[in-house]
Amino acid sequence: MAATPRKNKTARRILAAGAGLVTVGALVAAMPSAGAVGDRSGGGHGHGHDKGQGRLVDVQLLSFNDLHGNLEPPTGSSGRLTHLNEDGTTRTVEGVGGVEYLATHLRQARQGHPYSITAAAGDMIGASPLVSGLFHDEPTIEALNRLDLDVTSVGNHEFDEGARELARMQNGGCHPTEGCFEKGKRFQGADFPYLAANVTNEKSGKPLLDPYFVWERNGVRIGFIGVTLEGTADIVSAEGIKGLKFGDEVETINKYAKVLERKGVKSIVALLHEGGLPASGAYNYDCDSPGPGNGISGPIVDIAKNVSPQVDALVTGHTHQAYACTIPDPAGKPRTVTSAASFGRLYTDTTLTYDRRTKDIVRTAVASANHVVSRDVKPARDMTRLIDRWKTLAAPIANRPVGHIAADIENPIDAYEKPLGDLIADAQLEGMAPADKGGAQLALMNPGGIRAPLSHKASGAEGVGVVTYGEAYTVQPFTNMMTAVDLTGAQLVTALQQQVSGPNQAAPKILQVSKGFTYTLDMTKTGADRVVVSSVRLNGEPIDPAKTYRVAMNEFLSGGGDGFTVLKEHKNKLVGASDLDMFTAYLTAHSSASAPLPVPAADRITVIK
CATH class of the missing domain: 3.60.21.10 (Metallo-dependent phosphatases)
Structure with missing residues (x-):
């Protein structure tokens, strides 16, 4: 189906009567008005002849x-x-x-x-x-x-x-540091x-x-x-x-x-x-x-x-x-x-x-x-052309193989521990474990930062089981910088409790954990009591509340994101490479066509329901 004609932005966004100009001080230079009226009486989307003349x-x-x-x-x-x-x-x-x-x-x-x-x-x-x-x-x-x-x-x-980039999404203009992505075209x-x-x-x-x-x-x-x-x-x-x-x-x-x-x-x-x-x-x-x-x-x-x-x-x-x-x-x-x-x-x-x-x-x-939205209908040709145009620009980066997997590595929305979450946490631990990289002993990954599964299905011409940079990017698109920080055992336990209490009680945000870190969640209980404190172990040893541990996590988590306020109390932060770089490096180091990466067992968090 053909697309409807591009609407004139100026014409369709008329100021509401009496509404003043709205800005955010020095944050954003040019912002739209407080209240807009879209006058579609001239045809709008062109969805047919007006028949609604009754009450x-x-x-x-x-x-x-x-x-x-x-x-x-x-x-x-x-x-x-x-x-x-x-x-x-x-x-x-x-x-x-x-x-x-x-x-x-x-x-x-x-x-x-x-x-x-x-x-x-x-x-x-x-x-x-x-x-x-x-x-x-x-x-x-x-x-x-x-x-x-x-x-x-x-x-x-x-x-x-940030707010400035959101303003650009609304108002147009080329990226402030990377410029225009297509020669002769300005983002509208x-x-x-x-x-x-x-x-x-x-x-x-x-x-x-x-x-x-x-x-x-x-x-x-x-x-x-x-x-x-x-x-x-x-x-x-x-x-x-x-x-x-x-x-x-x-x-x-x-x-x-x-x-x-x-x-x-x-x-x-x-x-x-x-x-x-x-x-x-x-x-x-x-x-x-x-x-x-x-x-x-x-x-x-x-x-x-x-x-x-x-x-x-x-x-x-x-x-x-x-x-x-x-x-x-x-x-x-x-x-x-x-x-x-x-x-x-x-x-x-x-x-x-x-x-x-x-x-x-x-x-x-x-x-x-x-x-x-089934795929048994004819795809819209204008959308196909749009995607193909951008894919062509992205191809040199997107199609580069970075690893191999033996089967789908899933990120199920209804699972507390996710196979892909284990894989990512392991990659972050390995990247931040060397003494000169942070000396991390364990890694924590926020579940909301994992955006897609890894599919074993063929990816273009690369073949079944090949993971491309583009696929890895889809899993970890934020490009968060990794950190290694000091946390006490007591703070670690509090972080686990914050997964299932306070703002996260109704919809728990279960941190994905690296190999060697294990504990039990008792979901028959409520709030912080859901974490069985005596079960929290690192490499088989009970967590010592008074001991200091080096923990790898992205900057979003170390800043207290997702309600993990205790993680902001860390000390001795060291910033490393991005989460995406660590993920792709791990895939490359631990897999090949003849020895693809197996699906993690997801056996680090025991859940009682």
Whole structure:
């Protein structure tokens, strides 16, 4: 299918009446306005002739989240979904995702819908595979423009390279140090607004980017408020967000719902980069059975129950889960809350019935469902050309072999200890163990830093079992610098306890550990008691609370990321090479075509359930 014509950015982003210019002081020189209106009455996406002239108009809302620059079809477990059968059994859906197929599915879904909006809930970029990440995610922004994305909230990964780089993603311009990646071409930036209502300048209190956006066609007006999770500062590099404050999600959404109401916009959708945890991992699980919202837990539940009834639906993300639930609002009225997993494997189709007389959504008529981005449709040719163009630029780096594996080395989302996590921790320990490199005795790896599995499947012409630099980059895209630090045994135990307590109690973040470091998790208990302290050992010896150990970890963890505040208390830090360099060096040193690397046993953490 052909792409719709490129929209004129200036024309589509008109200042909302009465809204002032918003900046973040000296952090970002040129930022967009506080509130934007997209006037689509002139045809917008061109999804068909306007037929909605009656009182009630069905508005199609297509949404997705957590794409993370996955332009090519994701591999291994990242390219699978679980389907729940009617008899309660499940089956695996193989071969899903890929922006070429997402484009086709979205374009087909829009057919026959003159009122159609496409929105996203953050993490469109960041932690991206090499074909996008190598070029600072310019390819993904270009792809999203071609997808005709109308609006998105920011997510925490939009801040991976800092506020200045996010501004460049919005406004365009060549990279400040690497320049333009294609001769004679200047990066144009996003045709859609990024919304960041709860990301403000600490001094001025003004939003970094537009807090809201109003979609309009033939008198139908729907407002979008975009926020990221309040805890973003705890899970991104501190340097890139210096001078920024991340506010409470509920307070921010409710504030701007009132602003939109005063402007006469009564139909409101919140785009929120925070999510929930459904009781089943199946994308089609009914989390409203036996009652509304009973099958979902996590931060989104309390948020949804407290967001103003003025808001008609919440599109969410961050947890990489799939759900289409109804959770009661503060007035007890059911309200749709959705998430489309991650990596472009699903999209959500929600029908919002708009009442022209009240200018509001008829809540009882809202219907929503997640749809698989299968690869049994014709790939969008314009997306194929886009990917091929960037792959050609990346090929000299991406196709270089760096190792060999004997089978898939997975990174299962529902496993506490992951085979790939063990491999990465071992690589980091080996890289930081020499006395002149840090003298590390063990390594800790944050699970969120592992972005994809290693697939045994053939990679281009390199052959089955070959790991290329591009594949290794997709696993470790952040290029975090490694550190070796001093921690006491007591601090190590506290770090293990912080995996399953405090902010990580509801959704544990289990650190991946290097060989020789073992312990037991008792998940029948709660909080810090889940760690069996007497079981914590290094090379068979119990950890001594008073003894000092040299521990390897990336700079994100040594800075206290992911809620591991105790790790900030380290001493004697030594900075080494990047995590990616250590990973590729380990693969090269420990594998060959005749002796491929076996799958780690994942036997370091004993789990009692």
